[in-house]
Amino acid sequence: MSGPLRAGTPAPDFMLHTAPDKTVSLRDLRGHPVILAFYPADWSPVCGDQMALYNEVLPEFQRHDAELMGISVDGAWCHLAFARDRRLRFPLLADFEPKGAVARRYGVYRARDGFTERALFVIDRDGIIRWSYVSPTDVNPGADGILRALEGLAAAPSPA
Numbered sequence: 466m467s468g469p470l471r472a473g474t475p476a477p478d479f480m481l482h483t484a485p486d487k488t489v490s491l492r493d494l495r496g497h498p499v500i501l502a503f504y505p506a507d508w509s510p511v512c513g514d515q516m517a518l519y520n521e522v523l524p525e526f527q528r529h530d531a532e533l534m535g536i537s538v539d540g541a542w543c544h545l546a547f548a549r550d551r552r553l554r555f556p557l558l559a560d561f562e563p564k565g566a567v568a569r570r571y572g573v574y575r576a577r578d579g580f581t582e583r584a585l586f587v588i589d590r591d592g593i594i595r596w597s598y599v600s601p602t603d604v605n606p607g608a609d610g611i612l613r614a615l616e617g618l619a620a621a622p623s624p625a
Contacts, residue, residue, distance in 0.1 A: 469572045469584055469597045476501075476588045477570040481558035482541040489534070489556060496590050498531040498618055500611055503573050503584040505602055507539045507547035507557070515583070515605045520553050522608045529615040531587075534558050538565050538580050573599065587614035589621075 470476070476499075480490040491499065502519060504512045516535055519526075526533050533555040539547070544557035560567045565581060568574035573584040585606060587596040596614035600606035 467572070469582070469599050470586070470594055471597060472595050474594045476586065476592050476594050477567070478592075479567045479570070481536070481560060481567060483556040483558055484545060485541045489558065491588075491592070494532050495592055498529060498590060498615060499586075499588040500526060500531055500533045500615075501571070501584075501586040501588065502533065502535045503568055503571070503581040503586075504535060504537050505575075505578075505580040505583060506537055507543050511583075511603055511605055512537070513547075513551060516547075516553060516557075517551055518605065518608060519555065520551065522612075523554055525608075525612060526615065529619060531615055536560050536567060536581070538568070575602075585611060587611060587618070589618055 476491060478491045480488050483489050504515060506512055519533060535557040538560050540561045541559040544559055548557050565574040568581040573582040575582060583600045583602050585598045586594055589595050595618060598610050
């Protein structure tokens with residue numbers, strides 16, 4: 466695969482751990498817009514800032530009925546500690562074993578580095594990717610693109 470999945474592509478389903486004993490699947494969120502925020506690793510400065518920003522903007526995402534999920538190759542225990550430390554109010558998903566399997570399906574796994582790109586996907590209520598963006602790993606992509614994509618979903622005509 467060359468690069469991230471593009472707008473108009475059906476989002477690949479997955480099931481990942483949000484805690485050692487709890488999972489979530491993309492199909493369980495059908496009927497809601499979904500934001501997937503792939504990031505390289507818990508505890509890195511840019512990732513911490515990015516996830517903290519999304520935590521602050523979460524009410525805006527929720528205003529669009531959107532579900533936000535962070536995804537990295539870190540394990541569920543690491544995510545729990547990171548989320549608790551940062552007081553995150555959205556789930557972090559462990560794409561841990563097999564390492565990066567979901568990121569690979571979305572075209573954002575960096576095999577040479579062993580982690581994911583800093584990539585964003587906005588998926589519509591029907592499971593279709595409507596926007597994707599890859600930021601340099603050392604740059605926080607912010608939330609403006611996500612919000613514009615969500616506004617675009619809200620403005621799109623409903624299927625008959």
